[in-house]
Amino acid sequence: MPAPGTPLEHLGFLTLGTFDPADPAAGHEATLRMVELGERLGFDSAWLRHRHLQYGISSPVAVLAALSQRTSRIALGTAVTPLAWENPLRLAEDLATVDVLSGGRLNPGVSVGPPMHWDDVKGALYPDTxxxxxxxxxxVERLLRLVAGEPAASFAGREGVVEEWSDRVQPHSPGLRGRLWYGGGSTRSAQWAGQAGMNLLTSSVTRAEGGSIDFAEVQAAQVRAYREAGGTGRVSQGLVVIPTDSATDEQRSRYTAYVEARTPRTRSPQGPAGMLFAPDLLGTSEQIAEALYAHAGFREVTEVVFALPFSFGEADYEQVLTDMVQRLGPLLGWSPAG
Known part of the structure; x- marks a missing residue:
């Protein structure tokens, strides 16, 4: 059994969604059902990841709008929205709209940096600019100001017979600014998030820093840097976690093959940026809980958003989510919501 620690306060899950390009509706509907299941099981939050120009969720905010009407309690987030693809003013309007529709359950996570495959997409994304x-x-600062209700225009008032103009984003959702997260993967980004008054999302990928290639130690140092920089918000850890308690023998075999194929990249920094990948956690809930209590990054947080593996089937996700709630969560001192 794992050593007792500070009880986990918040348990969420992350999915990127997949679909057959010949029938995309089925994949999106499966994602909606997955989040509905997550709410019934008692998860605190569900998060969607962007997949631009891929066969996954390209517009999480649109999917979350649908989920706002098919769920009633579970928090809904993006992890993360790459702002290089977005106009901050238009995104602020979309986020505020979905937050109002959801009753204040939206938790938008964002990040910055040039779009992936920038040279291939810039002509379509920003042909003139x-x-x-x-x-x-x-x-990000532009988005924060607009969500907070700072002026977006120099004119407000009536024009003509019925046109009424606002000088700030409408609808305005007062609590949304405090639920914005930054997806950080370096000390610099963690410090910036703390200084900007944002919550901090960490993930299973981070930059190798300080001469260390120990993922857990690097991640823990970044969380501490966030707090030392003045960050007082929430901090969430995101790792790929695959409990096998109720899995069939066939599922365990596939899960093992999946993890084994991904493990080599976790042994050393990858690419020019020296990125570190966390090992996937596969095993019984007791084995995973023990690994988490030994993880320096996990010991710095009281909430997690466990990432679901790519390309599993719907039955696999149901098994993994159910084991997380019924077996792993209680071992971490967490209780299902509602």
């Missing part, structure tokens, strides 16, 4: 687009933290 690619060379001057701002992909720095300034783009």
């Amino acid at each position: 690619a060379d001057v687009e701002d992909f720095t933290y300034g783009r």
Whole structure:
């Protein structure tokens, strides 16, 4: 059994969604059902990941709008929205709209930096402004100001007979600014998030820093850097976790093959940026709980958003989510909501 620790306060899960390009509706509907199941099981939150120009969820905010009407309690988040693909003013309107529709359950996570495959997409994304687009933290700051209700225009008032103009984003959702998260993977980004008054999302990928290639130690140091920089918000850890308690022998075999194929990249920094990948956690809930209590990054947080593996089947996800709630969560001192 794992050693007792501070009880886990918040348990969520993350999915990127998949679909057959010949029948995309079925994949999106499966994602909606998965989140509905998560709410029934008692998860605190469900998060969607962006997949631009891929066979996954390209528009999480639209999917979350649908989920706002098919769920009633579970928090709904993005982990994360790459702001390089977004206009902060338009995104602020969309986020506020979904937050109002959901009754204040939206938790938008964002990040910055140039879009992936920038040279391949810039002609379609920013045909006239690619060379001057701002992909720095300034783009996040614009979003924060607009969500908070700061002026977006220099005119407000009546025009003509019925046109009524606002100088700030409408609808305005007062609590949304406090539920914005930054997806950080470096000390610098963690510090910036703390200084900006945002919550911090960590994931299973981070930058190797300080001469260390120990993922857990690097992640823990970044969480501490967030707090030392003045961060007082929530901090969530995201790892790929696959409990096998109720899995069939066939499922365990497939899950093992999946993890084994991904494990080599976790042994050393990858790519020019020196990115570290956390090992996937596969095993019984007791084995996973023991590994988490030994994980320096996990010991720095009181909430997690466990990432679901890519390309599993719907029955696999149901088994994994059910084991997380019924077996793993209680071992971590957590109780299902509702």
